Amino acid sequence: xxxxxxxxxxxxxxxxxxxxxGLDVGTMxxxxxxxxxxxxxxTRNVFMKLDTDDVQVSELSDISYVEGEDxxxxxxxxxxxxxANIFGQTVSRPMEKGLISPKEIxxxxxxxxxxxxxxxxxxxxxxxxxxxxxxxxxxxGRSVTYHENVFARILKxxxxxxxxxxxxxxxxYSECAKEKFSGIAISFGAGMANVAVSYKGIQxxxxxxxxxxDWIDTETAQSLGMVSNRVTSIKEKYMKFSGEVEIKNKxxxxxxxxxxYYHKALxxxxxxxxxxxxxxxxxxxxxxxxxxxVSGGTSMPEGFVDLFRDVISGYDLPFDVSEIRPAKNPLTxxxxxxxxxxxxxxxxxx
Amino acid sequence: xxxxxxxxxxxxxxxxxxLPTRSPADIxxxxxxxxxxxxxxxxxxxxxxxxxxxxxxxVKQKELKIEDSSIDQKVINKRFxxxxxxxxxxxxxxxxxxxxxxxxxxDKLDKIEILTKKILHKEPQVVKExxxxxxxxxxxxxxxxxxxxxxxxxxxxxxxxxSKKTVKRETHDIDxxxxxxxxxxxxxx
Numbered sequence: 349x350x351x352x353x354x355x356x357x358x359x360x361x362x363x364x365x366x367x368x369x370g371l372d373v374g375t376m377x378x379x380x381x382x383x384x385x386x387x388x389x390x391t392r393n394v395f396m397k398l399d400t401d402d403v404q405v406s407e408l409s410d411i412s413y414v415e416g417e418d419x420x421x422x423x424x425x426x427x428x429x430x431x432a433n434i435f436g437q438t439v440s441r442p443m444e445k446g447l448i449s450p451k452e453i454x455x456x457x458x459x460x461x462x463x464x465x466x467x468x469x470x471x472x473x474x475x476x477x478x479x480x481x482x483x484x485x486x487x488x489g490r491s492v493t494y495h496e497n498v499f500a501r502i503l504k505x506x507x508x509x510x511x512x513x514x515x516x517x518x519x520x521y522s523e524c525a526k527e528k529f530s531g532i533a534i535s536f537g538a539g540m541a542n543v544a545v546s547y548k549g550i551q552x553x554x555x556x557x558x559x560x561x562d563w564i565d566t567e568t569a570q571s572l573g574m575v576s577n578r579v580t581s582i583k584e585k586y587m588k589f590s591g592e593v594e595i596k597n598k599x600x601x602x603x604x605x606x607x608x609y610y611h612k613a614l615x616x617x618x619x620x621x622x623x624x625x626x627x628x629x630x631x632x633x634x635x636x637x638x639x640x641x642v643s644g645g646t647s648m649p650e651g652f653v654d655l656f657r658d659v660i661s662g663y664d665l666p667f668d669v670s671e672i673r674p675a676k677n678p679l680t681x682x683x684x685x686x687x688x689x690x691x692x693x694x695x696x697x698x
Numbered sequence: 699x700x701x702x703x704x705x706x707x708x709x710x711x712x713x714x715x716x717l718p719t720r721s722p723a724d725i726x727x728x729x730x731x732x733x734x735x736x737x738x739x740x741x742x743x744x745x746x747x748x749x750x751x752x753x754x755x756x757v758k759q760k761e762l763k764i765e766d767s768s769i770d771q772k773v774i775n776k777r778f779x780x781x782x783x784x785x786x787x788x789x790x791x792x793x794x795x796x797x798x799x800x801x802x803x804x805d806k807l808d809k810i811e812i813l814t815k816k817i818l819h820k821e822p823q824v825v826k827e828x829x830x831x832x833x834x835x836x837x838x839x840x841x842x843x844x845x846x847x848x849x850x851x852x853x854x855x856x857x858x859x860x861s862k863k864t865v866k867r868e869t870h871d872i873d874x875x876x877x878x879x880x881x882x883x884x885x886x887x
Contacts, residue, residue, distance in 0.1 A: 381867065391862040412859030425861025460850050461857045489717060505850040525875040528882060549882045680865055684872065691876035696883065 368694050369467060369477035369508065370686030372518070373499055375443045375539030375562065376645055379683040380466045383691055388680040389466050394439040395458050396428040397421070414461045422458050433577055445558050446482040446540035447495040460502045467506070475508040476694050478686040480515040482540050483554040486621065490558075513689050514554050515682055516544030521692075522685030523641045523675050531639045532667075534618065535682065536646035538562050541618050545630060553630050557621055561646035564610040571606050583607055589651030611652070615659045626666050637668035643675035643682070702727045702735060703748040713738055785810065 368383035374393060381388045395414070398421040411431070414422045423431050432439045442448065442455035449455065467477075481496050496512050503510040519533035529549035535542040538561040545553040562576075565583065569576040582603045586595055589608070595601050640660075642653050653674045660672070675681035702725045704711060709721040714734055719725060727735050727749070739747060788803050 383872075386867045387864045388867050389862045389864055410859070412857070412861030415856045415858065417854045424857075426863075427859070427861055456850060457852050457855060460852050461855050462861070464852070465857050465860075466862055494720075501850060505852070521875065521879060525871070525878055529879060549879060677865065680867070684867060688872055688875045688879060691873065692879040692883065695876060695880040 365472070365474055366694060367470060367473045367475050368687060368690040369470075369475060370518070370683045370688070370690055371463070371467065371477050371479040371503075372515070372680075372682040372686060373443070373480050374537050374645070374682070375441065375446050376537070377679060378462060378466055379680055380463075380468075381680065381683040381687040382468065383687060388683055389468070390679060391425040391462060391466055392429055393443055393459075393462070394428045394432075394441055395422045395424045395455070395462075396432055396437065396439050398423060414458050416457065424458065424462055429577075433581055438575070438577060443495075443539060445488070445490070445562065446485075446537060446542075446556065447490055447492060448498050456498060456502070460505060463502055464506055467508070470506070470508060476690050477503055477508045477510050478513045478518075478690040478693070479503065479510060480518055480682050480686060481512045482515050482542050483544070483556045485540065485556045485558045486625065488558040511690070511693065513686055514542070514544055514551060516542040516554060516556075517546060517551050518682045518685030518689065519641055519643045519675060520544060520546040520549075520685065521688040522681045523643070523673075524639065527639060527670075530634075530636075531641055532622070533641045533643065534622075536560050536614070536618075536642070536644035538645055541614070541644075541646075543618070543622055543625070545626065547632055547634060552632055553625060555621070555625050557618060559614055559617055560644070564607060564614055564646070567610050568603060568606045572603060574603070579603060579607070583649070587649040589649060589655045591650060611646075611649075612655065612659065614646075615656050619660050619663055623663060623666060630666075634667050637670035639670050640672045641675055641681075642672065643678045645679060647674065647678050699726060699751070700728045700730075700732075701725065701750045703750060704744060704746070705748075706744065706746050709742070709744065781810070 370381040372379040376393055377390055378393045379388060379390045398413075411427045412424050413427070414424055416422065422428075428439050431437075440455065442459045467475075479499050481492055481499075484492060500510055500512070515537070516533040516535050519535055520529050520531055523533070524531040524546070530547050531545075533542075533544050533546070540556045540558055541560045542556045543554065544551055561580075561583075565576045565579045568574075568583075569579045572579075582600055586593065586600065586604060587607055589611070593604065595604065642656055647653065647656075653672065657672050660669075677684075702713075704721040704723055704725070707722055710718065711721055711723060711725065712718040713725065713727065713730060715730060716725065716727070732749075735749075739745075785807070788806060791803065
């Protein structure tokens with residue numbers, strides 16, 4: 349009896365020493381979920397380098413920042429975004445169109461610090477992490493290889509075992525358990541729209557397009573002669589596709605109107621690409637109706653999924669759709685799905 | 699096929715007509731105009747590079763030495779005669795008021811003497827272009843991996859404040875989902 353108790357005790361101890369992590373590496377947000385916590389941590393994936401001649405460290409008491417070598421200062425996360433908006437500057441984005449940016453060479457160390465902070469303490473634990481990678485884009489020639497390897501190295505430097513998982517497949521793992529992981533997931537992120545078709549947990553098709561939230565912001569900003577940051581700010585504050593919009597400011601109204609047209613154009617573009625890619629590349633017979641899960645930060649404004657339903661109803665789809673539903677939380681869905689995948693893999697290792 | 703090999707780390711290379719990349723890199727420049735490539739490299743101060751042809755495995759390495767082609771012989775001659783005139787004027791001045799200006803004039807003459815000596819002993823600076831040939835060496839895969847992904851060193855970095863926000867997890871049955879996924883994957887295996 350005492351032997352069995354000891355074995356159980358050892359099993360519990362081993363379970364406690366292993367931590368599974370899901371890390372969503374997005375253009376706009378970094379998001380981490382851990383098996384030993386019910387909390388999901390989110391931060392903006394942006395930073396801003398400060399001129400240390402102008403600002404003293406003591407003045408940054410309420411601001412999150414990274415202090416680097418040679419007294420370099422980087423405001424990170426939402427604070428960088430707020431600071432940039434106030435001073436009409438542009439934030440540095442470690443990622444661009446879903447991939448690590450080739451322009452931000454100092455970004456990797458800052459990014460490592462942000463990820464370390466987000467994941468939290470893993471010392472004295474055996475840590476396993478699945479991190480998100482986009483699928484190759486069908487409308488742009490950038491490869492995901494470099495991006496994938498940079499994040500592998502970041503996690504390695506933090507002493508974490510790592511594995512990359514397609515971003516849209518992570519949504520399937522998070523949202524489609526009741527359909528035994530069959531479905532179509534669309535992640536409208538900031539940099540890219542990622543699509544995956546899954547049949548019983550197996551990826552049948554995955555691709556991405558380089559048009560998503562940033563594309564909407566850039567096009568709107570260009571159309572109205574504004575800074576892209578400002579458009580993003582208005583979008584996040586006021587954008588909704590259903591119900592009354594109580595805005596009196598004419599300029600804001602114009603921005604929202606332009607944003608509506610570009611959101612619609614984005615959905616149309618993505619749906620057309622899904623139909624084409626499915627026709628060209630999916631060989632399996634999907635005889636049952638499958639759900640479409642809409643997720644990602646760009647899908648967050650109220651009524652976005654209704655607009656999506658409206659647009660897709662105008663197309664003849666090569667598969668039957670059981671329902672179109674939003675992810676439970678479009679911001680944390682990928683991180684949760686990645687956590688499910690890590691936990692599943694860890695279980696498989698036993 | 700022509701390959702441009704840039705060894706120096708961390709440069710953002712954006713050759714006209716090609717996708718941007720980060721060095722160290724081997725870039726296929728077969729479709730590029732060589733002089734455009736040359737101009738781009740010079741403009742960005744990139745001197746440590748090789749252009750190789752994969753067909754004959756021959757590497758051409760350009761070494762550009764200090765350029766100073768702007769000095770024209772006519773201009774030099776003009777300046778020398780101007781200097782000559784000035785020295786003559788100084789001597790005339792000294793002869794007119796020998797004691798008054800002697801110290802000042804000797805000082806100036808000393809300076810001119812030093813400058814002239816310096817010019818005389820300096821090697822002429824000419825654009826020199828040498829072409830070296832050597833066998834192209836295939837880099838090892840392990841070595842490539844280490845070179846391409848930048849080293850991460852955050853030991854001297856500190857993070858202050860809490861930029862992250864916390865959201866309660868929506869999916870409570872995450873453990874059940876992981877079990878189900880694990881079972882489905884095992885059945886497929």
